Amino acid sequence: MTRAKKGRNLTHSIVETLGQSIAAGVYNDKPFPIEAKLCTQFSASRSVVREAVKMLTAKGLIGSRPRQGTWVQGERHWNFLDKDVLSWLLKSGFSYDLMIEFIEYRKAVEPEAAALAARNARPSDLEAIRVALVHMQIAEAGKADPLQSDINFHLAVLDASNNRFIIQNKELVQTVLQYAIKLTNKTKGVQTAELEAHQAIADAIFAGDPVRARAATLAILEEALSLIQEHRPKTSFSSAIS
């Protein structure tokens, strides 16, 4: 009898538990349970279990058919751009590959977001970026959470792009970076160099200079990427650490 995680309600708890199990590959070597089995496992009614299964279906994680039962879809069907799916992947254990792929993806999205921000940001967007930067300065002085202020800056830039597809990535970036904080849990302060790099992005956006905004953002992400690649084990076997 699997104990479902606490949550808003029973359905969501089961979604969380199953989603995480699927992401962790628990059902790679055994079939996904049928409805009736899930009911006993979670001591829940069929309604609740079916609703949970449907939510996972909506995110591409599972499929189902009469007589055939319910099964875990191939990874290529999973919606990696869904914050829940992403968080389940992260919780299932650290993976250098996943982290690197995500930074590569950020290298695509965030520089362009900054460029768009330089062209499209509204006054309120600029104000939010300015505030985020001030928070980073306060953090540099040791008087605020340095990693959270870092995250908030990136979110503010994404917001300022005023592009709904790009803004959507806020949740993904937040999910991953928040996870990274928990993982490292290092109380590193904001480095002066780092602050200057972020200042450069903000300046470019304030100046309405897309090219400079793009380049400045790219620089930060290149740095992040090479940092994690340095730490990555050489052997492709141990690329995932649970």
Added chain:
Amino acid sequence: MTRAKKGRNLTHSIVETLGQSIAAGVYNDKPFPIEAKLCTQFSASRSVVREAVKMLTAKGLIGSRPRQGTWVQGERHWNFLDKDVLSWLLKSGFSYDLMIEFIEYRKAVEPEAAALAARNARPSDLEAIRVALVHMQIAEAGKADPLQSDINFHLAVLDASNNRFIIQNKELVQTVLQYAIKLTNKTKGVQTAELEAHQAIADAIFAGDPVRARAATLAILEEALSLIQEHRPKTSFSSAIS
């Protein structure tokens, strides 16, 4: 009594119908119906309606609470990076803004995808790109569907990135471009210039040259963007045509 669309089953039909209605803004000026009302509207059981609602919840379109009922979430909660949500938005009527935002997003993702492909593509990925290019050549000669071959080329490049977050965008690109075909329905052939532009991407990827691959992809998307911006009405009022 709303007639639900045909589909795999009743639940999915209701998801389609409601998803599209929400995207079309049908509930902007009236409250979203409560469970019981939806049951009568679709002449379906509560189980089915609730499962449909849960699937829409999983995509960020709606929320629900006891006594408070069910409501349409603000657009910022919608998962724009979900292919169903995107297709519902498209079906709800052409919007220059949405199209432009999507091309801007492609400008972020696809050049980087090409760059990654130049570095990470496996032999089978390269073969797929080669085949896609050949199909475009056949289309240029008028012996294959030109727009479909164009789409397939872009999908092959995304695939070749070998980055799961970027590969996910295949479904989005496919959804939008397929929709664009239906919309324009123009039997335009593959222009020689266009073919050469795609050839340039493939060459760069084959040569393992990320910088050139990125630039060549960007060129095509810049072209697409300026093309649609030319056609866009100047007044921000008529930015959406139903």
Added chain:
DNA sequence: TTCATAGGAATTATATGATAATTAAACTAT
């Protein structure tokens, strides 16, 4: 009046049991 508290009502959440539809697998007849 104003505030807190309790009660009532609306709606979703959960449980249970029954029937229908789908389809893979087993069976049968040729």
Added chain:
DNA sequence: ATAGTTTAATTATCATATAATTCCTATGAA
């Protein structure tokens, strides 16, 4: 062997009942 038929497993749908949540209202006290 092969085509067609039956059977059985599982999800899909329906119906109904009860519980939990929370907004709203009524009540009463300061």
